[in-house]
Amino acid sequence: MHRMRRSTAFAEPVSFHTVMARQGTGSKGEREVEIQFTNMQLIGTGSFGAVYKAVLRENDEPIAIKKVKVDDRFKSRELTIMHEMDHPNIIRLLYYYTMQQENCLNFVMEFMPKDLAYVHRQFAHNDKQMPASAIKLYMFQLLRGIGFLHLHNIVHRDIKPKNLLVDEANGILKICDFGSAKRLCKNEPNITYICSRYYRAPELIFGSKNYDTSIDTWSVGTVVGELLHNCPIFLADSAIDILALQIKAFGTPSKEDMTKWNYEFVHIPYDTITGVGIQKFIGRKLSLSTLELLNSLLKMDPKLRIKPYHALALPYFDDLRDPHYKLPSGAPAPLLFDWLEKEYIANHEIIKDIFPRSEEGDKVECL
Numbered sequence: 001m002h003r004m005r006r007s008t009a010f011a012e013p014v015s016f017h018t019v020m021a022r023q024g025t026g027s028k029g030e031r032e033v034e035i036q037f038t039n040m041q042l043i044g045t046g047s048f049g050a051v052y053k054a055v056l057r058e059n060d061e062p063i064a065i066k067k068v069k070v071d072d073r074f075k076s077r078e079l080t081i082m083h084e085m086d087h088p089n090i091i092r093l094l095y096y097y098t099m100q101q102e103n104c105l106n107f108v109m110e111f112m113p114k115d116l117a118y119v120h121r122q123f124a125h126n127d128k129q130m131p132a133s134a135i136k137l138y139m140f141q142l143l144r145g146i147g148f149l150h151l152h153n154i155v156h157r158d159i160k161p162k163n164l165l166v167d168e169a170n171g172i173l174k175i176c177d178f179g180s181a182k183r184l185c186k187n188e189p190n191i192t193y194i195c196s197r198y199y200r201a202p203e204l205i206f207g208s209k210n211y212d213t214s215i216d217t218w219s220v221g222t223v224v225g226e227l228l229h230n231c232p233i234f235l236a237d238s239a240i241d242i243l244a245l246q247i248k249a250f251g252t253p254s255k256e257d258m259t260k261w262n263y264e265f266v267h268i269p270y271d272t273i274t275g276v277g278i279q280k281f282i283g284r285k286l287s288l289s290t291l292e293l294l295n296s297l298l299k300m301d302p303k304l305r306i307k308p309y310h311a312l313a314l315p316y317f318d319d320l321r322d323p324h325y326k327l328p329s330g331a332p333a334p335l336l337f338d339w340l341e342k343e344y345i346a347n348h349e350i351i352k353d354i355f356p357r358s359e360e361g362d363k364v365e366c367l
Helices: 077-084 116-125 132-151 214-229 239-250 255-260 278-282 288-297 315-321 341-346
Strands: 002-005 014-023 032-046 049-056 061-069 093-099 102-110 164-167 172-175
Touching: 014 102, 032 061, 032 093, 077 093, 077 102, 116 164, 116 214, 132 164, 132 172, 132 214, 132 315, 132 341, 214 278, 214 288, 239 278, 278 288, 288 315
Parallel strands: none
Antiparallel strands: 002 014, 014 032, 014 093, 032 049, 049 061, 061 102, 093 102, 164 172
């Protein structure tokens, strides 16, 4: 349905798209409301469908509309997850709707101007490194968002810079694209051909169907490494070559270890080798706190990978705990420590190591 807004003299008429939609994140989604938007522009395509930028008439705010092909026989897992996940570091679903003339589910989301892949590429193209302060700021928010998903036993399964949206001016990062995400169920096998190749955890390459949320943790480690290295650290043309690089960095797991880790493919076509370590593998000098973070995230044994919220307590993020911390531009930092009650309760034992220590003590505010 289209409606024309009455134009004033000398002004071009503006065409508004009018649809009946259901409200998104945090709502019950039962009641339909009319929404109108204009200036619809294609900004991205993929195997899933397409993404458009538009302007919502009710507040003149930019929005993103993701069109996804659907099968009417199945409920959208992506919609269910986005509807439930109300968090500052997860992209917010404003509305969703379907239209009779197209077999698509339309996600109307808050708009973020760039993704982390684009921002990082701009530095790399100019032979520059992304500032360490920016990496810390974005990775803190990524780990916080991932931690919130894991609290709900949801695994994203495609963490990569392209799926991390950023607002550079305000220093904000939000996780997007939940097309591969899933709530894990005990004793229910999972597909192994998941997650983009460069960010794929070794257990996925080994063919384990009983993996857990720690595959996201590995992916976060590869993103950190990429931002430091200016290209993916495990860069190869096939999964088996990715595995060879992982083994070069961290060593060959024993058959006993792989059996313990529930890896189903336990034959490795390589000699047993000792890993060179992540610093030598990347080929650049790293601070002790950066090494600690990388080595905590990138463990071949999934059970030894650090939990996302525990990673936030590492010294690597100490700069962000300075009560006077601001963005390099001098603008206020995003609200890194205004946590949801569920986050606070789940992490009460380590919260004092994550939050800044105020003059009044360890007082914590929750949203």
